[in-house]
Amino acid sequence: MKKSLWKSMYFDETLDCWIVNWGDQKGYKLRCGEWFELNLGYGKVLSCRLELGRDWYIITGSHEVRFYLKQNETYEVDL
Numbered sequence: 065m066k067k068s069l070w071k072s073m074y075f076d077e078t079l080d081c082w083i084v085n086w087g088d089q090k091g092y093k094l095r096c097g098e099w100f101e102l103n104l105g106y107g108k109v110l111s112c113r114l115e116l117g118r119d120w121y122i123i124t125g126s127h128e129v130r131f132y133l134k135q136n137e138t139y140e141v142d143l
């Protein structure tokens with residue numbers, strides 16, 4: 065059975081940053097400018113960059129389209 069490459073990414077309010085779970089490890093803190101793959105489901109993946117303005121958002125595509133992340137959501141990502 066193939067191991068999933070997707071990891072959970074969630075917002076940590078106390079640290080004010082997004083964290084990616086790495087199994088037994090405490091997690092990886094994402095920083096502005098980091099690239100990752102976002103699982104949209106049904107085989108769709110979005111390559112994006114994390115940024116911070118008034119709130120956290122991602123930038124994707126050649127036209128640099130921006131989408132805000134919901135801090136109460138957990139996302140599936142691959143770094």
